[in-house]
Amino acid sequence: MGPRRVSLFVTCLVDLLYPEVGEATVALLRDLDVEVDFPPSQTCCGQPAFNSGFEGDARRVAAGLLDAMEQAEAVVSPSGSCTAMVRSYYPHLFHGTADESRARALSAKTFELSEFVVGELGVESLGGAWEGRVTYHDSCHGLRELGLSGQGRSLLRGIERLELVEMAWPDRCCGFGGTFSLRLPDVASAMADEKMAQADATGADVMVTGDSGCLMHLAGRANRSGSKARPMHLAMLLAEARGLAPVKPAR
């Protein structure tokens, strides 16, 4: 049945910009009788510096997460990318340091939300109802580092009246890429346009994704380009379908 007590790693983006995604995550987990704790000393996984090649700075910030999650039984995060950072890259980042074993321990007990619900709790459907057409964007790190893709879709399929439709290339990067979107903004925007065009081609009302980074980038671009499909975090849609949280659009 999986752990009944988890610590939430909310991620810096959700904490600062999209707290409602954190609230939805908490509501969903509590609804599944999982006790949720928020270790308040957490800030960020360190990925912005890590992906830019500044490992020392990344380690300084990441060490804070090791401290914060030290006592956690399991860690759940509403982000495929931040989970992948912890799971796939922390062992490397802390390799040969005094924190290596703590990093490995955190790597082993950290889960992305849909991965935790479906894989650890064994719940493939949360039920609920939501009227509309939805398409699912596989965020890159969730898909390729964590091997996710069926979990989010399974949870969406469990929602009544929700029609799940696939884009031509659901597994193609949206162009966020962390600091990439600041280094090469025009290329990143062009990538977002292609993604949104594919979402619009499905006639979807909403494009769901499990990462706030993709969401921030896609919603920010959609505001300018006037796409029809509204980018939305998976946790928000699931919570709304269950009637657990008042949901506001991401843009």
Place this chain on the structure above:
Amino acid sequence: MTPEAEVYRRFEDRAAKQLRKTQLPLILGKATDSREVRRRETFAGFDLPALRDAAEAVRAHTMANLDTYLDRFAERAEAKGTKVFFAATGPEAVDYIRKVVADRGARLVAKGKSMAAEEIELNPALEADGVQVVETDLGEHIVQVGHEPPSHITAPAVHMTRRDIAQLLAGHYGRTLPPEPEALTAFARGVLREAFLRAEVGISGVNFAVAETGSLSLVTNEGNGRMVTSLPPVHVAIMGMERIVPSFRELELLYPMLVASAIGRAVSTYLSLINGPRLPGEIDGPDELHVVVLDNGRSRILGGEFRSILHCIRCGACQNVCPVYRQVGGHAYGAVYAGPVGAVLTPLLVGFEKAGDLPHASSLCGACTEVCPVKIPLHEHLLGLRREVAKAQRPTGEVLMFRTWAMAWRKPGRFLLFARLSRLGQRLFARRGRIRKAPFPLSRWTKGRDMSPVAGRTFRERWRRGLRKGGA
């Protein structure tokens, strides 16, 4: 060739130039998507993970014993009358080939596709000697006529429509040509046939050199490779020193992996196997066969962290799936090797000063790593190179920015202070819950996208205010 001044400017500038070509992503998208679809279809029904493991193992074993296999190849090839020349640098390779051409008094060279020849800038050197070089791969011929470098490893003219191509060839050859692939191919065949027959020297690349037998293998779909290597009296083959397989047993695996990954077919139209120059009693083949084995920085790569980039078999699959490449095309990379493999290989070959920004020309989505038939961890190499570039260059602005960021974000109190200061600051910029214009460096974001402001209450504030106890 690309004018020298343009070769090593920043990726961002070159990409901007390509992004202005509004049709480019559509052209590239269509061509690369269809290849990727066919790649997936071709591998469907096979145990692709096992094939990739096996292919990776072959490449890793070969690289770990490269000196042995290169010696064996040279020995066996020379025993059949092939001349093998080891070139430490590009200029050494170029000089050797210039001399072979000059010794024959050749005026016309028929050339097959070779990325290594592009890498050492062979054509301009031969042309400076007054030798005419005719590219005989159709795609290469098109970009040669258009004075452009190839923009894709296996599809050099992938950035052009058939209309562009018809217009280009018509202008160059003073003909009217319809934008129909059949007509264009038929026309090119006529032009190229003459080159094959008149050329005194044929120059080709090599897909795999077989150590056990001293043979060369060449994979083509147009048959030009076979013409270039058998009609002219002299054949010069040029290969990167990593382009070797121990024996035909390994070729049996790598050849279909290459073809399926490159064009999404089980076999190519032609697979040429070249065992040496014409022997007495044989009716065709060149009198002389030279093989130029190019180091040009590869030994240095072999000794380092990024050695597995030498496992690359030049299929171009990583380019087809790269979402950055698909927007900006190969020319944005300003180098012979574009896309993910180029973003790894180029900085290692030409140095960080010239190409240190290429590892950042990626969103690190990992699509490249996923399709690589020999399992090169391309996106991890890009990440590793970013680290090496940051170490080597210490860009002041970024060093300061990340140091400050780490100082602020490593402690929750400072993180919250950051949130509060941002909330104050963003009052100047936010309108109706959106920021449309932010100061530098966030102006880089708002250039093309609205920015989400810091929330009125962050999650941690909401948690403290009651969410912790079960409220919302």
